[in-house]
Amino acid sequence: MANKDIPKLNDSDFEVVGTRSDETEILAKKSISFWGEVSRRFLRNKLALVGFVTLFLIILGAIFAPMISEFSYRQQNGDYNVSPNGTYWFGTDDLGRDIFTRVWIGARISIFIGFAAAIIDLIIGVAWGAIAGLKGGRTDEIMMRIADILTAIPYLLVVIILLVVMQPGLFPMIIALSLTGWVNMARITRSEILKLKNQEYVLAARTLGAKNLHLIRKHLLPNALGAILVTMTLTIPNAIFTEAFLSYLGLGVPAPLASWGTMANDGYPALANAPWRLFFPALFISLTIFAFNSIGDGLRDALDPKLRK
Amino acid sequence: MNEPVLQMKDLHVDFSTYAGTVNAVRGVSFDVYKGETLAIVGESGSGKSVTNQAIMKLLPQPPAIYSSGEILFDGKNLLDLSEKQMEKVRGKDISMIFQDPMTSLNPTMKIGKQITEVMLKHQKISKNDAKKRALELMKMVGIPMPERRLNQYPHEFSGGMRQRVVIAIALAADPKLLIADEPTTALDVTIQAQILDVMKEIQKSSQTSIIFITHDLGVVANVADRVAVMYAGEIVEVGTVEDIFYNPQHPYTWGLLGSMPDLNEDRDQRLRTIEGSPPDLTDPPKGDAFAPRNPYAMKIDYEQNPPMFKVNDQHFAKTWRLHPDAPETEIPDIIKNRYLQYTGGDN
Amino acid sequence: MVKYIGQRLIYIIIALFIIITATFFLMRLAPGNPFASERTVPPAIQESLNEKYGLDDPWYVQYGEYLVNTVQGDFGTSMKYRYRETNDMIAEGFPISMTLGLEAMFIAVGMGVLIGTIAALFHNKWPDYLMSLIAVIGISVPSFVMASILQYYLALKAGWFPIAGWEGFIYSILPAVALASTPMAFIAKLTRSSMLEETNSEYVKMAKAKGISKWVVVFKHALRNALLPVVTYLAPLTAGIITGSFVIEEIFAIPGMGKYFVTSITNRDYTVIMGTTVFYSIILLLAVLLVDILYSFIDPRIKLRGGKSGGK
Numbered sequence A: 001m002a003n004k005d006i007p008k009l010n011d012s013d014f015e016v017v018g019t020r021s022d023e024t025e026i027l028a029k030k031s032i033s034f035w036g037e038v039s040r041r042f043l044r045n046k047l048a049l050v051g052f053v054t055l056f057l058i059i060l061g062a063i064f065a066p067m068i069s070e071f072s073y074r075q076q077n078g079d080y081n082v083s084p085n086g087t088y089w090f091g092t093d094d095l096g097r098d099i100f101t102r103v104w105i106g107a108r109i110s111i112f113i114g115f116a117a118a119i120i121d122l123i124i125g126v127a128w129g130a131i132a133g134l135k136g137g138r139t140d141e142i143m144m145r146i147a148d149i150l151t152a153i154p155y156l157l158v159v160i161i162l163l164v165v166m167q168p169g170l171f172p173m174i175i176a177l178s179l180t181g182w183v184n185m186a187r188i189t190r191s192e193i194l195k196l197k198n199q200e201y202v203l204a205a206r207t208l209g210a211k212n213l214h215l216i217r218k219h220l221l222p223n224a225l226g227a228i229l230v231t232m233t234l235t236i237p238n239a240i241f242t243e244a245f246l247s248y249l250g251l252g253v254p255a256p257l258a259s260w261g262t263m264a265n266d267g268y269p270a271l272a273n274a275p276w277r278l279f280f281p282a283l284f285i286s287l288t289i290f291a292f293n294s295i296g297d298g299l300r301d302a303l304d305p306k307l308r309k
Numbered sequence B: 001m002n003e004p005v006l007q008m009k010d011l012h013v014d015f016s017t018y019a020g021t022v023n024a025v026r027g028v029s030f031d032v033y034k035g036e037t038l039a040i041v042g043e044s045g046s047g048k049s050v051t052n053q054a055i056m057k058l059l060p061q062p063p064a065i066y067s068s069g070e071i072l073f074d075g076k077n078l079l080d081l082s083e084k085q086m087e088k089v090r091g092k093d094i095s096m097i098f099q100d101p102m103t104s105l106n107p108t109m110k111i112g113k114q115i116t117e118v119m120l121k122h123q124k125i126s127k128n129d130a131k132k133r134a135l136e137l138m139k140m141v142g143i144p145m146p147e148r149r150l151n152q153y154p155h156e157f158s159g160g161m162r163q164r165v166v167i168a169i170a171l172a173a174d175p176k177l178l179i180a181d182e183p184t185t186a187l188d189v190t191i192q193a194q195i196l197d198v199m200k201e202i203q204k205s206s207q208t209s210i211i212f213i214t215h216d217l218g219v220v221a222n223v224a225d226r227v228a229v230m231y232a233g234e235i236v237e238v239g240t241v242e243d244i245f246y247n248p249q250h251p252y253t254w255g256l257l258g259s260m261p262d263l264n265e266d267r268d269q270r271l272r273t274i275e276g277s278p279p280d281l282t283d284p285p286k287g288d289a290f291a292p293r294n295p296y297a298m299k300i301d302y303e304q305n306p307p308m309f310k311v312n313d314q315h316f317a318k319t320w321r322l323h324p325d326a327p328e329t330e331i332p333d334i335i336k337n338r339y340l341q342y343t344g345g346d347n
Numbered sequence C: 001m002v003k004y005i006g007q008r009l010i011y012i013i014i015a016l017f018i019i020i021t022a023t024f025f026l027m028r029l030a031p032g033n034p035f036a037s038e039r040t041v042p043p044a045i046q047e048s049l050n051e052k053y054g055l056d057d058p059w060y061v062q063y064g065e066y067l068v069n070t071v072q073g074d075f076g077t078s079m080k081y082r083y084r085e086t087n088d089m090i091a092e093g094f095p096i097s098m099t100l101g102l103e104a105m106f107i108a109v110g111m112g113v114l115i116g117t118i119a120a121l122f123h124n125k126w127p128d129y130l131m132s133l134i135a136v137i138g139i140s141v142p143s144f145v146m147a148s149i150l151q152y153y154l155a156l157k158a159g160w161f162p163i164a165g166w167e168g169f170i171y172s173i174l175p176a177v178a179l180a181s182t183p184m185a186f187i188a189k190l191t192r193s194s195m196l197e198e199t200n201s202e203y204v205k206m207a208k209a210k211g212i213s214k215w216v217v218v219f220k221h222a223l224r225n226a227l228l229p230v231v232t233y234l235a236p237l238t239a240g241i242i243t244g245s246f247v248i249e250e251i252f253a254i255p256g257m258g259k260y261f262v263t264s265i266t267n268r269d270y271t272v273i274m275g276t277t278v279f280y281s282i283i284l285l286l287a288v289l290l291v292d293i294l295y296s297f298i299d300p301r302i303k304l305r306g307g308k309s310g311g312k
Helices: A019-029 A032-045 A046-068 A099-134 A137-154 A155-164 A168-199 A200-209 A212-248 A260-270 A277-305 B048-053 B084-091 B111-122 B126-139 B159-171 B189-206 B219-222 B239-246 B250-256 B297-302 B333-346 C003-027 C043-053 C061-070 C086-120 C124-142 C143-157 C171-197 C203-210 C214-226 C228-251 C257-266 C270-298
Strands: B004-016 B020-033 B037-041 B065-074 B094-097 B178-179 B209-214 B225-229 B234-240 B307-312 B316-317
Touching: A032 A277, A046 A099, A046 A277, A099 A137, A099 A212, A099 A277, A137 A168, A137 C003, A155 A168, A155 A212, A155 C003, A155 C270, A168 A277, A212 A260, A212 A277, A212 B225, A212 B307, A212 C143, A212 C228, A260 A277, A260 B037, A260 C143, A277 B250, A277 C143, B004 B048, B020 B048, B020 B209, B020 B234, B037 B048, B048 B065, B048 B178, B048 C124, B094 B159, B094 C203, B111 B126, B111 B159, B126 B159, B126 B219, B178 B333, B189 B219, B189 B234, B209 B219, B219 B239, B225 B239, B225 B250, B225 C086, B234 B250, B250 B333, B250 C043, C003 C061, C003 C270, C086 C124, C086 C171, C086 C214, C086 C228, C086 C257, C086 C270, C143 C171, C143 C228, C171 C214, C171 C228, C203 C214, C214 C228, C228 C257, C228 C270, C257 C270
Parallel strands: B037 B209, B037 B225, B094 B178, B178 B209
Antiparallel strands: B004 B020, B004 B065, B225 B234, B234 B316, B307 B316
């Protein structure tokens, strides 16, 4: 094992120079901030990026397309069931309305419903979960029991019943969607908080005399934020899907308002002779659900510390 | 000593990651002789686990790449074997004890099945005989009431008992070489001692060679015949336990020993730590990798990677201190004392 | 075990009680509900209605009667179609819906596990990308869109399948596939990620270190553990299949329970809505219980015991 060709060395080579701490510092892995790392990993995920761009374009279209369109969404142009052409890019429906304009108006409503439901879920769910998780004991048990019972009731059935009672409309839809939707968010917030509560740095902060509110703000929420964000991004497509689904059952927003679901519902009977009436709203529903899902998945993967190497 | 069971020659293992290629193992050579225990010590990230998983070829490829070197076992280079041929080596000729017994057993398979599985794979043996042999093994590693335990699941076992099961599995097919990757790190101290006793007992009766990977020098002193010290993907010093503990040559070995509590030492002698952190192996330093953390580092240490210098027939160290032209260098007191203690005790 | 099931049954009864109560009072709030007084029907009919449904009684009597009837398994009479009992509709529609639902579950679980396993085993190679693409499409395209597409292209255009109806196995294929597409994609994703996790776990490495060949490791060791999350998904899957069937049965004109339910919604046939809602809830709650019991058989670490639900 010994090396035969030992190099000839000078005395000066053996001069003791000691450690070079600066070198070990530089060589030690550069620390990247948590969110910097997350966004870097998110941007490396191609599917998530495609989803992000898709969503961006859809939101852009929802804002600007109706403005530049020469038709209004409720305007009846006298050309019934015209297939897509230079004037009517996505064709017209049986009342002669321009589907291109209606799809973008529908985007506004569908995305609005999605975001509204998600935000209400967020507020109720995070508050509920945080209180249950932080208080613990009896409070926790009662609060989670209530949540358990709510989830035992099939979600869509509740929404359907509520819509039957309240009469279809934009706000009844949002209320119905968020009435049971928050439970999931509450569960996730609670479990994140329980996980974090027992971690050492929180214990350390507590022994240093940190107050509850300070703990929530400085330690718990920033860490639970990831899981909450992911849940929220995955709630939105679910709400959009449910809206479309309910519209298909005739419980959607009333005419002449257009959501993608109501448009698809109107278009379905004409599938044989005017397939574009179903195709375009269906395409946009799918694209939006795809976009939110891939963003949510990308976020979750980016946040997963197990992947951090 | 007798014939080597395993010879590793200049092994290089790289990992391709998105941050660049990591040279995790950089030219490691060692022999393992029949019936001996070779301990490989080093801090985490020194490449000791990678080196040993390379023997079993268990590193997922990609990202791992066996870039060069040879691992000779039974006259065959393991790196040349196909996956099918490797399957006949794993578990039968070479087996492995994993670090964490809480995760290394399949949670949904009965213990008995997990033990007999190895025998049924490698030996011509009936299910019934395999079961009998499993009971024997369980008794041998000290699992009480093996008949009842055979039909239980891992979650019904404590950590120490699980590690005994893992050892029983590793021994099931009478391997020639046993690789134990930090087998006691995840266990309580009292359980650690029991597991070490079991392993020593087994080695005495079966003459199996053992590679014992650990970062715990106390464990090394307890089980090893020879010790190899790894740093930054290289072996920096290798020798018998006595050589390494009482006449260490590499400054990194000094650092390791200095950070080990010694009960014979004066109480007021403070533990020493090694300042700094190991080098980034995506861009290994051209000189001695330990130099930036070495208070005794010489100019040459930053310029050229030292070769292995011979101290005695079994003791080698990779440091310029041993160059014939090198001046006498100072040795920390704590190490000097050890040597004196040792020679004083002997004479 | 017995104690656990007992506790869960009590829990289910509480949940059902809440559902029954909530639907009852919500229906009273609904505009144009049968219990409202300002109805525009001839007085004679109103009177007979009142008599038939006990609408003259105070609400608590009505509620009590409703509760008793439901407990006895009598879900009431249709208000729109005379002489139609909700129970008859369930008896007629449920077997059909169940056939369709089981078929869809079979496809969803079978194909989902297969796709997910293939994707995980060829991680970051082309089969993985192909399988992931299928999963992305399955998740993104809502079932009713999928149903319309299948119906249009495979039935109407290509003529390979009947367009609608329920007269034999061939009629069930398209609706079952449409119903299964989204849950199948979810199961595929779930299986893929848990399979990846399992194949990177220590015990799989250990099994390999024993010399067990790759495929045996996958099927004997990893798959069973990887399927545990899929089993927990079975309960939401049941819910998804049931609610999904509302639209699918409508599109394919299948005379199942879903179609009755949708018709009762459009007709605002409150008694039928109430009856079917309660019935669906019972099915779902029992499905959840069944999944819990099944899970305890597959995962030896889980011991069903009484006490906290969820057991956390």
